[in-house]
Amino acid sequence: MPSILVTGGAGFVGSHVCEALHAAGFLPVVLDDLSSGFQDFVQWGPFVQGRIGDRDLVRQICKTHRPVACLHFAGLIELGRSVTHPDLFYDTNVAESIALIDTLRSGGVSSVVFSSTAAVYRAQLTPLVETAALGPESPYGRTKWMIEQYLSDLGHAYGMRSIALRYFNAAGGHPTVDIGESHYPETHLIPALLDFAVGRRAAFTVFGTDYPTPDGTCIRDYVHVTDLAAAHVMAIRHLLGGGGSAVFNVGTGLGHSVKEVVEAAQFVVGKSLAVHYGDRRAGDAPMRVANCDAIRSEWSWRPRRSDLHTLIADAWRWRGRANPILDR
């Protein structure tokens, strides 16, 4: 079984990808400092607790486990916090990522799949293609953009090969395994709404009802985490098969408004949710939807569980009950 180093494999997306890697015949070796992840989510291979910026540790992992590639998820993800604490984000997402990538390269690992984000684009109303103008509005987006560029520059200079996957809104949960989405604070719409439905959160506010969208609320492109996981397995196969570097959006190409998400959540949980409609929140673009033609045509990737009802039902399976991780 070829080993794949998975940084951040104890987190939401990383743990789902480990499950998919294992099912595809790979051994995921997780490196995670558990700053926001959970050791219980590491179920498909060895676990090493530590930071991605620890060069000695990464060197040791390369020697012991001989990974043939790295999937790099670890990092800080909360966009709002990146505005108030940019130093932390540049340190973890840029400085530590550079240390990781350089140590991997000297340890013989020259294939990397990187978790990028729709936040690298300049906000626009149209479906975003990979060639659309970049111009992140937050330090978070800028840190991701920098690592995309770093990987691309290393490709030109040293032949390093990388795939940057720009996720739109990752959501959902595993339909059978007990892993799920847990961020603190939880700022993502679907988990926050479901926490309200189950009583874990006292109130829920929809930010803004006067956007230039059909129902006035923001529109986003939600992609199921297991569909995202499938894209990562394809990325690994592509690189291990000798394929070149590329950047792909991963979304569905379909936008859903906040009101539509609230309605779908009410249907899934079987009760009406008394959400509060409030003012806009600073920094929210009216609409962010992916154009996914590139990943569809290159790898025949298709979203399988990303329709809103399936996605919310899968998230609810883990979230809509007493849950030792969420009820800490």
Ligand SMILES: NC(=O)c1ccc[n+]([C@@H]2O[C@H](COP(=O)([O-])OP(=O)(O)OC[C@H]3O[C@@H](n4cnc5c(N)ncnc54)[C@H](O)[C@@H]3O)[C@@H](O)[C@H]2O)c1
């Ligand atoms: N969730 C989304 O909607 C979304 C959207 C776009 C991009 N992304 C990107 O996908 C990746 C995974 O996101 P997620 O939602 O699974 O987040 P997460 O917080 O659940 O997972 C991140 C993991 O990285 C670990 N980690 C953080 N800093 C570390 C460090 N210095 N060393 C070692 N481990 C460290 C955490 O403990 C955690 O397990 C992130 O890079 C994020 O920026 C996520």
